[in-house]
Amino acid sequence: MYNHDLNNIPKFHGRRKGRKLSKSNQLALKIGDRYLIDKEDFKDVFLCKKNIILEIGFGDGENLINSAKQNSNFFYIGADPFLNTTAQCLNKILFHNLRNVLIWPDDVRKILELFPYNSISEIKILFPDPWPKKKHHNRRLIQKEFIEKIHQILKPKGTITISTDHDILKNWLLEKFQNYRKFEWMVRSSKDWRLRPPDCFQTKYELKSIAKKRKPSWFIFEKQ
Numbered sequence: 001m002y003n004h005d006l007n008n009i010p011k012f013h014g015r016r017k018g019r020k021l022s023k024s025n026q027l028a029l030k031i032g033d034r035y036l037i038d039k040e041d042f043k044d045v046f047l048c049k050k051n052i053i054l055e056i057g058f059g060d061g062e063n064l065i066n067s068a069k070q071n072s073n074f075f076y077i078g079a080d081p082f083l084n085t086t087a088q089c090l091n092k093i094l095f096h097n098l099r100n101v102l103i104w105p106d107d108v109r110k111i112l113e114l115f116p117y118n119s120i121s122e123i124k125i126l127f128p129d130p131w132p133k134k135k136h137h138n139r140r141l142i143q144k145e146f147i148e149k150i151h152q153i154l155k156p157k158g159t160i161t162i163s164t165d166h167d168i169l170k171n172w173l174l175e176k177f178q179n180y181r182k183f184e185w186m187v188r189s190s191k192d193w194r195l196r197p198p199d200c201f202q203t204k205y206e207l208k209s210i211a212k213k214r215k216p217s218w219f220i221f222e223k224q
């Protein structure tokens with residue numbers, strides 16, 4: 001079931017553009033535009049019979065690209081509003097000639113309404129911006145409304161994996177998911193949240209975090 005109500009989209013507060021793009025990234029934006037998904041393209045994506053994985057905030061694309069390379073039977077959609085990372089990622093998609101990835105170069109909250117219910121197998125959010133200050137907590141991606149929405153679009157038993165190295169965000173997201181109750185935290189021992197899950201690749205942000213002697217945590221919630 002589609003719901004095209006795109007009103008009430010929260011304002012995006014992160015960076016949209018950083019340093020000047022390199023020549024090769026400028027070129028990637030031009031020739032890689034066939035990999036950019038449009039709102040009108042969504043219905044076609046769901047005609048493919050593959051499992052669809054949504055990665056939100058793919059950054060430099062280490063996880064998105066490596067996952068797509070390794071799993072040609074899965075179809076990946078990456079969302080990130082930062083132009084520099086989109087260009088970087090398109091460059092890698094073109095280099096590896098990938099056929100199973102599309103990029104939404106904007107805030108993911110603008111497209112959540114376009115996903116049919118029960119359509120996504122997995123969602124990955126690796127190191128979302130923590131917005132640690134209390135006055136900025138409404139800028140965090142993980143909110144009750146967001147959790148309700150992803151619960152609708154995930155398939156039954158579909159999972160969402162979220163990592164963070166920030167204590168405030170860690171406690172915030174655990175509280176939000178546990179209050180919602182329609183997700184089960186997939187945890188048996190502390191290893192389950194202290195170690196990167198085997199299907200996630202190391203990202204630039206994780207490397208930075210380890211270099212600063214922080215301890216990333218990994219949470220997997222399954223739709224009930």
Ligand SMILES: C[S@@+](CC[C@H](N)C(=O)[O-])C[C@H]1O[C@@H](n2cnc3c(N)ncnc32)[C@H](O)[C@@H]1O
Nearest residue numbers: 057058059079080082107108126127203204205
């Ligand atoms: C801290 S970086 C982490 C990047 C990457 N996942 C990594 O681990 O290296 C957070 C990323 O999330 C993106 N982001 C923030 N809010 C977003 C939103 N509403 N929709 C999609 N991406 C978002 C940012 O542009 C940024 O690239």
